[in-house]
């Protein structure tokens with residue numbers, strides 16, 4: 281694991297131990313959101329714009345985006361503009377998000393919600409369910425095979441879909457190995473274009489990894505996307521999902537920014 285990921289996951293484990301003390305698993309299970317019917321990320325991506333629009337206030341590489349719009353305006357704007365799903369950051373120390381954000385977003389929209397966080401513990405999967413997520417992110421670079429398997433199976437058992445995030449061929453191979461026996465409509469695989477050592481993004485990473493994807497797996501390209509032409513190009517090489525945050529969150533009105541982006545992609 282590289283230094284920044286190590287730093288983030290260590291902090292995540294620390295914060296987690298506090299939350300676990302304040303709320304037990306059975307407390308989580310008795311929250312109203314826990315048993316609700318979930319929306320399918322996979323189906324929504326297949327049948328719509330393919331864009332997963334992200335709510336992210338800040339990031340370690342870019343600092344604060346200073347978006348003046350509150351969460352309600354952002355997520356309702358995304359839904360209205362035609363997002364297939366919303367990615368909601370719940371990491372507090374590095375991305376300025378919270379589980380409360382996820383819970384509020386759940387009350388505002390009826391499209392799939394991805395809990396965007398550094399998942400390293402089963403408890404977080406139950407939190408995701410209780411606070412209204414439909415899908416969770418599992419970052420291959422943060423997890424060994426055994427952890428990834430345990431978290432993935434728990435998610436599927438709780439009716440949550442999974443976005444597996446990979447950055448190179450080795451991580452993709454590990455995820456493919458794990459998901460061999462999974463129903464391909466219950467997970468998607470995302471290529472993160474951001475190099476977590478240098479924080480630079482390059483679409484070339486998506487372009488080079490797509491050749492290794494199994495045919496029935498829905499492929500997503502994540503990070504550093506700012507040009508509708510790039511989405512068109514990625515669609516041609518069979519990407520069906522696009523995770524975009526900064527481009528929208530650095531504007532005053534992320535919903536309208538998404539709306540004009542989708543319009544350009546469709547032109």
Ligand SMILES: O=P(O)(O)OC[C@@H](O)[C@@H](O)c1c[nH]c2ccccc12
Nearest residue numbers: 472502503504505523524525526527
């Ligand atoms: O803001 P961008 O460059 O459009 O990227 C969005 C998303 O891909 C990025 O926020 C992200 C990808 N993987 C993550 C893991 C954790 C936190 C954040 C991320």
